[in-house]
Amino acid sequence: MKNMNPERSAGDRERTAEGAEGGGRKDDDGERKASSELNFVLFTAVVVVCTHFPTMMAATSWIVGGAYKWNLPSKPNFYEEWTKGKKFAVNDSLWFLFEDHKHTVVKATKEVYDTCNTTNIKGDFDLSWFINIMDKPILRYYVCTFHCKEGHKVRIDVKES
Structure with missing residues (x-):
């Protein structure tokens, strides 16, 4: 006032x-x-x-392995079956979820995917999660460096949206 x-x-x-x-x-x-x-x-x-x-x-966010996540598969072709019928497209993201230090996930070549020879792979991807946004159409390969030979690997065929 x-x-x-x-x-x-x-x-x-x-x-x-x-x-x-x-x-x-x-x-x-x-x-x-x-x-x-x-x-x-x-x-x-x-x-x-x-x-x-x-x-x-x-874009779609995919949890690799679905509810099973990125864990040691119960059968060698588990992740191959998981990808069947799914349409992965450019700009989709892959979420690899797993327990610390029990698994890893690394991008691999077709040769590494086929042979599971991971001795020359560089990188430390055992932090309980890994996200990859797929930026171009390409066939992608991911493996667990600990359990690749037990089928802990996945091939993702990324297409144009």
Whole structure:
């Protein structure tokens, strides 16, 4: 609540009003600038989301092995059977979920996939999960370096969406 002193002159009141008004203009300019920057950020975010929305909506996230996840298979062709009937496409993601230090997952060549000779594979992928976003149509191979010979490997045929 403003304290209006009747003894103040009209000129004092005008100067006080001008001072408040001038300060208000600075605040208004700052608020307009912040509002403008926020609008730009929001607009940019909307454009990015709208541009990528069809791609994001079309992509599928696959947990390799389904409910069984990336564990030592009960039969050697388990993961081969798991892939049957599935349509893996560009921009889909593969999630390999497993217990720490009990399994690994590495991208492999066809030769490594076929022979399970993992001695020359570099990398340490035993962190309980691994995500791979498939960015191009290609036949991909993944193996567990501990249990490849027991069938702990998968071949993913990625197609155009």
